[in-house]
Amino acid sequence: MAAQIAGVFEKGLQEKIANSKVLVVGAGGIGCEILKNLVLSGFLDIEIIDLDTIDVSNLNRQFLFHKEHVGKSKANVARESALSFNPNAKIKAYHDSITTNDYGVHFFQKFSVVLNALDNRAARNHVNRLCLTANIPLIESGTAGYNGQVELIKRGLTQCYECVPKPAQKSFPGCTIRNTPSEPIHCIVWAKHLFNQLFGESNDDEDVSPDTADPEAGDKAGEEALAKEANKEGNVDRVNTRTWAKQCDFDPAKIFNKLFFDDIKYLLSMSDLWKTRKPPMPVEWESLLEPAAGATEEVTENVAQRDQKVLSMFESAKVYAESVGTLKELFAKLPEGDHLTWDKDDKHAMDFVAACANIRAEIFGIARKSRFDIKSMAGNIIPAIATTNAITAGLVVMMAFRVLKEEYSKCNSVYVRLGLNGRNQLFVPESAIVAPNPKCYVCGAKPEVILQVDTKNVTIRELRDDILIKTLNMVSPDVILDGTSVIVISSEEGETDSNNEKKLAELYIVNGCVLKADDFLQNYELTITVLHKDPGREEASFAIVADPDSLKPKELVEVDKVTDAADDQQPSTSSAQNGGPSHAKKARIAVQDSDDDMYIVEDDEEKPSTSGISISSPSEVAAGSSSVLEKRKHTQDTEAPACKKVKVAAELQDEENDGLIIIPDE
Ligand SMILES: Nc1ncnc2c1ncn2[C@@H]1O[C@H](COP(=O)(O)OP(=O)(O)OP(=O)(O)O)[C@@H](O)[C@H]1O
Numbered sequence: 001m002a003a004q005i006a007g008v009f010e011k012g013l014q015e016k017i018a019n020s021k022v023l024v025v026g027a028g029g030i031g032c033e034i035l036k037n038l039v040l041s042g043f044l045d046i047e048i049i050d051l052d053t054i055d056v057s058n059l060n061r062q063f064l065f066h067k068e069h070v071g072k073s074k075a076n077v078a079r080e081s082a083l084s085f086n087p088n089a090k091i092k093a094y095h096d097s098i099t100t101n102d103y104g105v106h107f108f109q110k111f112s113v114v115l116n117a118l119d120n121r122a123a124r125n126h127v128n129r130l131c132l133t134a135n136i137p138l139i140e141s142g143t144a145g146y147n148g149q150v151e152l153i154k155r156g157l158t159q160c161y162e163c164v165p166k167p168a169q170k171s172f173p174g175c176t177i178r179n180t181p182s183e184p185i186h187c188i189v190w191a192k193h194l195f196n197q198l199f200g201e202s203n204d205d206e207d208v209s210p211d212t213a214d215p216e217a218g219d220k221a222g223e224e225a226l227a228k229e230a231n232k233e234g235n236v237d238r239v240n241t242r243t244w245a246k247q248c249d250f251d252p253a254k255i256f257n258k259l260f261f262d263d264i265k266y267l268l269s270m271s272d273l274w275k276t277r278k279p280p281m282p283v284e285w286e287s288l289l290e291p292a293a294g295a296t297e298e299v300t301e302n303v304a305q306r307d308q309k310v311l312s313m314f315e316s317a318k319v320y321a322e323s324v325g326t327l328k329e330l331f332a333k334l335p336e337g338d339h340l341t342w343d344k345d346d347k348h349a350m351d352f353v354a355a356c357a358n359i360r361a362e363i364f365g366i367a368r369k370s371r372f373d374i375k376s377m378a379g380n381i382i383p384a385i386a387t388t389n390a391i392t393a394g395l396v397v398m399m400a401f402r403v404l405k406e407e408y409s410k411c412n413s414v415y416v417r418l419g420l421n422g423r424n425q426l427f428v429p430e431s432a433i434v435a436p437n438p439k440c441y442v443c444g445a446k447p448e449v450i451l452q453v454d455t456k457n458v459t460i461r462e463l464r465d466d467i468l469i470k471t472l473n474m475v476s477p478d479v480i481l482d483g484t485s486v487i488v489i490s491s492e493e494g495e496t497d498s499n500n501e502k503k504l505a506e507l508y509i510v511n512g513c514v515l516k517a518d519d520f521l522q523n524y525e526l527t528i529t530v531l532h533k534d535p536g537r538e539e540a541s542f543a544i545v546a547d548p549d550s551l552k553p554k555e556l557v558e559v560d561k562v563t564d565a566a567d568d569q570q571p572s573t574s575s576a577q578n579g580g581p582s583h584a585k586k587a588r589i590a591v592q593d594s595d596d597d598m599y600i601v602e603d604d605e606e607k608p609s610t611s612g613i614s615i616s617s618p619s620e621v622a623a624g625s626s627s628v629l630e631k632r633k634h635t636q637d638t639e640a641p642a643c644k645k646v647k648v649a650a651e652l653q654d655e656e657n658d659g660l661i662i663i664p665d666e
């Protein structure tokens, strides 16, 4: 074994490696490579965890897995395969999610170093918090196509994973999806929601019917056409979509006419919507039974051709009907209460979404797309390149050596690039370790945020699920109203269920209130100051401001920025504290770096995100700070309710492959 050949590693390191205990989180593209590197470098005590099973699509790059392993636990098979390189190694595998209660601070404290090889932000955030609490060094890594990144996270010494707010995951206003799509992606999201309404896990946020609460539709939305159909939430009151579809035995023609003819006519009746937009054109199933005059249309069976071709309406209708037929049968075979799960790699589920998206696109005068393009958008596919994973995993293990030697000052982040930069570098190191952001709402001394929220419409359930869990990455939060003994949310099952559907204001969570949120598993406490906001049509019902100080007047913030920039020019006295670029500067650099094929910018200076869930960075809020302050004075003003944002993180960013955190310029 390489590491035991004298001279490969110095003796001290060889011993440290042999005596260390390492946790690898994730046994996918990077995780398999890391595990192989660890075993071949002489690590003897390794634990690996992955919640997933092996899929055929993993085999091209996750080389510890072979055809016969498909369907088996990734962690277990990775362990078995890696042991064949060194049977003396002790590898413990867990087929589980790292976010479950079994892996708390004590679990993490056992390790010398933790190596993340994950593909989603939620798990990364969670491991970040546990490593900070347990004070265990974490090496975070990710790839996206040809770009890769490795960084050390060590409490008090480096930035943590959450020190710089990540760009919010893309989402669209519900009324755009339901009423006024203008881009193919809007139709694709709608079609995925439709799949869930008919066959999947249906969710109130994913309603596909016309939204009569759309503020732009005016007070009399759809009144003339179908006056009695809208319920008080603004949804067209029909029997639950699935119940209705079941009642008509998933008849493709009936479903088609309801969605693409009746609902579109209903939308047309909301005439205010079409004053500045091209109105949609309802289509009847019966009009698509024959190909368009003169066209010889055939739905090809050749997979490549089928994927690349932009299907006509006739072809789309045919694919739609076939997929509904098959999905209906698959659904019928499930036990009562169970549902199908949409998967881009499932032929019928993908056919259904591609066909429905194209039919809706045509109705709204939007360009139809090929199945391949729709799959890329619906599945948020970013190509995974085996070589980038291998290089990145190599850098991870090399950084682990430095961590074991406690040479933290040499653990600068490294970025893998597609081509050489101006300094002939393919692997671009950060100039120094980047110090923690003192205002970080995770690793800062006093974790606090401001929550700008529509207190009159957002419910306690949304506070818990959308704000605390999905956005602030808690796992099972407890929340009290500060200064009182009022328990708003309890992690004890059932204890505060009666609060769930209440609006924040009903529990006296109004402008200026302070909430204390706490996650026992993460050992994390957060102070949340609530500011009421009345969102507009395109705005989310809430936004998190990560740095409360940013609510000071703009001029002061500008002065601070200049000072920060000046500080960056200072020579480093302690590389850990002063040597790295400031957060703001780092972001600026990344924006200028336009040569990258793909990069994710953590831009402190960008405009506020238009997406549904946003965590504003300090300067974003600074720019709008006066209006925030004004709003504090006018909290009781009532405006038309904003459309509910549809959370489409899963559809678009899919939380997956968001591995890159930042790629700085060279
Ligand atoms: N909470 C979690 N706990 C444990 N493992 C996780 C968790 N979240 C994600 N993972 C694992 O992290 C790994 C990431 O690997 P990778 O990015 O190669 O994804 P993949 O699912 O194997 O590939 P692809 O997404 O391209 O199909 C996956 O094996 C995934 O199961």
Ligand SMILES: [Zn+2]
Pocket: 159, 160, 161, 162, 163, 164, 436, 437, 440, 441, 442, 443, 444
């Ligand atoms: Zn931090």
